[in-house]
Amino acid sequence: MTDRRTGGSARDVRRASRPSPGHHHGDRDPALGRFLADSTPVAAGGRAILLQIADPVVAAGVRRHSDFARRPQQRLAHTLMYVYAVVVGTPEDAAVAASFVTHAHRPVTGADDPDRQLWVAATLVDSALRTHRLLGSPVDDERAEDVLRAYAPIATALRVPAERWPDSMAAFERYWASTLAQLRVTDDARGVVRDLLHPRHAPAWVRAVMPVVRVVTVGMLPAPVRTQYGFPWGPREVRRFRRTVSGLRLLRAVLPGALLRLPGPLLLRAMHRTARRYAAA
Secondary structure: OOOOOOOOOHHHHHHOOOOOOOOOOOOOOHHHHHHHHOOHHHHHHHHHHHHHOOOHHHHHHHHHHOOOOOOOHHHHHHHHHHHHHHHOOOHHHHHHHHHHHHHHHOOOOOOOOHHHHHHHHHHHHHHHHHHHHHOOOOOOHHHHHHHHHHHHHHHHHOOOOHHHOOOOHHHHHHHHHHHHOOOOOOHHHHHHHHHHHOOOOOOHHHHHHHHHHHHHHHHHOOHHHHHHHOOOOOHHHHHHHHHHHHHHHHHHHHOOHHHHOOHHHHHHHHHHHHHHHHHHO
């Protein structure tokens, strides 16, 4: 999702008051709802972005229409906002988030290509499942299938036909392996990575956590993609990754569930503040 700014025209935001089709959470298992609202996948946000931009078309759009160099954390925040709005939010939340994405994509060639948007959505569900497993959340086959279905509106809100979304984890894994084999890291992608993982103009708190972000992001990448980016990966990097993951698992184990679910409501509140500002313009 390309994001020169988080916002849409007043007309876009007024349209967003209409519920998005197929977005119903009333019959959701409460345990699944808590799982989806857990912010653990935030740790894999960088991994998802690097996988997305390993598609040359996505990389070109992000590099030319986003301000990574000035605000590298913005795309991650916007992506998380979109995920929370569509997956765990209300129909109004989903519609507002979709209106922002639609507005941001208008000047970007290829941004509404269903193949690209399917890949963007797939990186989010794959990263979410892998991060939960990596940091200690049990995810059995049934839970994985539930999560896959819950993430389907992310793709359909990006104009991917519903029938294109895999209907089982087996189908998803086949799609994932096939697409992964076709990825090609370009100079556009490498430029985005420099801005994302080595931000020069980010706030001090962002720069302070970047060493951990870099270790987790690189360590979670599929080996062929990591190699294409040119990241070193030897015994020293593996040990550092394992130590970092162990520390994050311990931290996550002591954090209250309510705190792990806090980022979602905060991001949605910020999204609606922005929506009201544009609606009043």
